[in-house]
Amino acid sequence: MRYVVGVDIGGTFTDCVVVDENGRVSLGKSLSTPDDFAVGAIDAARDAARNIGLNDEAELIRSARFFFHACTIGENTLITRAGAKTALVATKGFADAILMMRGLVTQGLAPAEAAHISALSKPEPFVPRPLIEEVAERVDYKGSILFPLDATEAKEVVERLIAKKVESVGICLLWSVANDCHEKALADIFRQKCPSVFVTLSSEAAPFIGEYERTATTVFNSYIGPKISAYLQNLRTVLKEKGLGGEPLIMQAYGGVLGIEATCKNAVGTIESGPAAGVVGSQFLGSLIAKKNVLATDMGGTTFKVSVIRDGVIEREYKPVILRHSILSSKIWVESIGAGGGSIAWIDPETGLLKVGPQGAGAKPGPVCYGLGGADPTVSDADLVLGYLNENYFLGGRMRLNKEAALEAIREKIARPLGMDEVEAAGGIYRIANSHMSDLIRKATVEKGHDPRSFVLFAFGGAGPVHASRYAAELGVGEVIIPVTASVHGATGLISSDVVYEYGKSDHLLVPADLSRLNANFSTLLGKAVTDLRSAGFGDGDVRITRSLDMRYRYQVHELTVPFPTGTSEITEDDVEEVTSRFDELYEKA
Template sequence: MSYRVGIDTGGTFTDLVVVADDGAVELFKTPSTPAEPHEAIGNALELASRARGATVPEFLDGCELIIHGTTVALNALLTLRGARTGLLCTAGHEDSLEIRLGHKEDGHRYDFAYAPAPMLVPRRLRLPVRERVLADGSVRQPLEEDDVRAAAELFRAEGVEAVGVCFLWSFRNPAHEQRAAEILAAELPGVPVTASAELLPQLGEYVRANTVAVNSYVQPRLGRHVEQVEGLLQSYGYSGSLRYVQSNGGLTGGGAFVRRAAAALNSGPAAAPSASSYFAGETEAAGIVTLDMGGTSADMSITEESAAADLVKDATVGRYPIGLPMVNVVSIGAGGGSIASVDGRGILRVGPESAEAMPGPACYQRGGVEPTVTDALAVLGYLNQEALLGGELPISVELAREAVRSRVAEPLGISVERAALGVFEVINANMVAGVRTVTVERGHDPRDFALLTGGGATAAHAGRLAADLGIDEVLIPRVSSGLCAFGEAIADAKHTLVGSYPSPLPELDAARLESLLAELEERGRQQLREEGFADEEMWSERYLDMKYIDQVHQCSVKIPEFEIVPERLGEIADAFHARHEALYTYSEHDNVPELLNLEVTVYGRSGLPPREAGDGAAPAAAPQPRETRPAFFAEHAEEARQTPVFAGEDIGVGAAIQGPAVIEEPTTTIVVFPGWELRLVAPDLYRMARAG
């Protein structure tokens, strides 16, 4: 039997999921090693191998594909520990990065005390090059190659580790950028060079330049990680395929992954929609909200009814705008390790500070003294009172109670239980706000969606979150705590290519637009062919970035599958009006839509076949609880309720459990709140819904 492996490196744990060709799934977790992330990958491979009574080389012999998602690029950007970076600009435009768009990011636009984001490329390393391409692609001033060589000499003296090139209108005529990149490669061997016309060939100088700067800034560190991972696998004799998760949720090879390092910023969380699509057959909701709550953060994303992930091209990551398409993932500091505290005004706050893996929550008995969300869950009786992770992680409820008592209950003058409920409610409110960001602010009503849990912590919160959001249905995969690794293991390859064709819709040349889109699609298909995909395994989607003339707000419109001819431009206009109204609450049918940029996403099928919904078999008998224990719920804040505790392995397909109840799986805990019912609808999936 062959299988594929998904490996997701998170801030607290590294997850490894094995998916066999018959659909069987196994999950292994090991603590992450942030200083050298590849070491945790080796540890996870050891765990999976031992479970089979095999060595790592023997285990890898049966593996046809390994998919890896990593936060290495993201961490380099967020911690500002990237490479020393240089940037070549059209003479006179060296300061576009610092000018930004004339304002700060949203939320701080008029706050004069708010410092702008640090420059990734200092002024002395942003160098001018005499050249000029005009908006129509014609050359006004030829490239002064000596300027490029002089810049290379300065970069060498400064110890620059990566270089970006961003010239005006290069997406209309890339010749100058291409030649500058050739000169830099010759003058600075071993130093990666990123040209904007290759990375992001579309309108918008600032976002294009910033994306290039970010790409160069994180590229060396990401490249080192990829080398270490591939070296590790080679040391075990692995000869199968290895792919990496991009921010758009698709897979690519190691070379493209490093070249487009800015497309790796959301590498891990972007795989969650693949898992959501896999389970979508179990719900009739309009889409799925995926909430992945781990040890340090919670990631939210949506998958629409079409099973397509919600992509954005105007994301801001670590205060830096990125123009590359990426899954719309909202991350907040809300995890099991989020620290609770009472500020000087007597207000309870939870997160974003985290106890992380070390020392971790107080109940982990590793020296932590700050109360965390996990400690609150232990006090409330939601967690096993002796150990987590199937008995591998002993905990102390007394230490949890002491942390909550001393840091929350006493400052507020309330009981320990009421304080723990307060921590629980505040962290839930934070996550509800995050879910509204990916739904309401994107033109969706969360009440039309189902909630799918990811991460080891979410299932303890899901029922309360759903109630607060007006969601009637929660899907809880048994592989929840490794959801991203599972999504990686079943994801398809994906390449997104962009171009630019600014034109009012009534004036554009339909034949030219069709030709440009076809050219982008063929480039994507060629990349997939080089990765081993046959044409019959490929399909594509087309999008246009559009706005109203003389207005700022723009949106991405999916084009129906037809050849673009003048007679069908009206259908594109109608699709734009509808999308604009969904996003911004209004449309202007008497205004003229304007085309800005083009996008084509080409897919290569590499995931599992679509999952069949539950077969409707006769319900299994109700299981017997392993024990009962006192637990506290908001409905009875000061009074414990004797709550049945079930082992997941005792629950048969079709069995239903009424809340309140607790279900303990090896890597996650499900809390069924009063008024809710949990049912195992398939061997790999629970569904929780309002009772009655």
């Protein structure tokens, strides 16, 4: 018997879904292990293996046809600032582009935070100024070399950074999107003098116009790349030792999967890739039951996330803001807040009001009822006190919850200070958490011009089904669907994902477009795609090519992504007219 295995690491739990050749599904779940996430991944696979009668995880992994995986290493590394010691090399005169951020002080902030702009500071850079070097060189927008790279100066820059013991470097030179020969020359010097340094070229990580965003993307990739690479290489070793025959496939934030080598090279694509898996699973499930408008809501142990699927198409973003930095990386649009089962309930000392989140208890120590050392009452503790959780059947009966400890924590820290009993206090925690989640869904729908009542709501994640009926009712949503694999829906989305490679480049054209340039651009990208897909073992019959353009009206700033007809045929004037009409339609809806 052969199996398809999907393992999704969350902030609190690690989930596993296994499907055999006959379509039989088995689920596995374990606590996440932040010290070494691979341990939790194997634990979840072991649980799923035993649920289908196998001896252990090794027997499952040996028989796996595909092994899909999603992790939170990228975003965790950024949030905790635990990445590599990273340097940046820029064109002379442009070293401060990453620090100036085009003056974008308020991006990524809530309206209440952005209102006090005079008191705001820019976020702390991921590359300190002493680790930013400049080189004299210049390429123009056509790709012509105006000032060649000085090899002697370049070597001196590399040697200075190596002397500072940098672990990773991003190279972002002006107009390298048109000609990357100088970036490649610098990379060669780094690799010759210090092969252990992780090198990112902006022309590969973000081959698009936008100096600050391109630099930020390059820095992010360099900052998290070594940690992502170390984790995935270790995971591959562990899986190979247990008999995995193929290459693990890693979830990307845009909704597809890639092999480990491609993922390590483009580590920035893994940021928020875990939530993307759940959205892909929701799109797949929606297609099976003829639901085209879906609100995908995921409440786990740490966060609550929402995404929108409209007319069967997942909403995406192409210049996402991550930790107040704008980057050039395609991803599924996911909005999240700190409202999970582990979100801590507390009383504001200034107002005396009950608050829930955003701080959470995580996997360890976790909610009080877990008995792992947690002392602060959480949403899960309230759910248990209210009877929504079965204290004798948690994690499939493998974990018993301590209801008395949850009652005591809520009594001492919430109920008594507020002059109410434990059940009333638990009810307050429950209602506040639901209000936070319904507010986020309003932001994702009403504030974007969508009526939430015209959507069906999918509720998944370990805690989602417990709360979905309440936050859906607050929005007037008439239909709530809880997948049978709700508690491991992200892993379900993993195994329904396709291998997807994305390629792009910047070349500004005006309509009516120059067909020769347009076809030449797509031909270049197609050549890269065919080379990579064949090296990954895919034949022409396995591949579907899609093409798109980012379009906007002249003098406007924001683009809309407009698809071309599927295929690789040469683009004609009729195709351009069709895509222009489609842009007009999308613009009216946006």
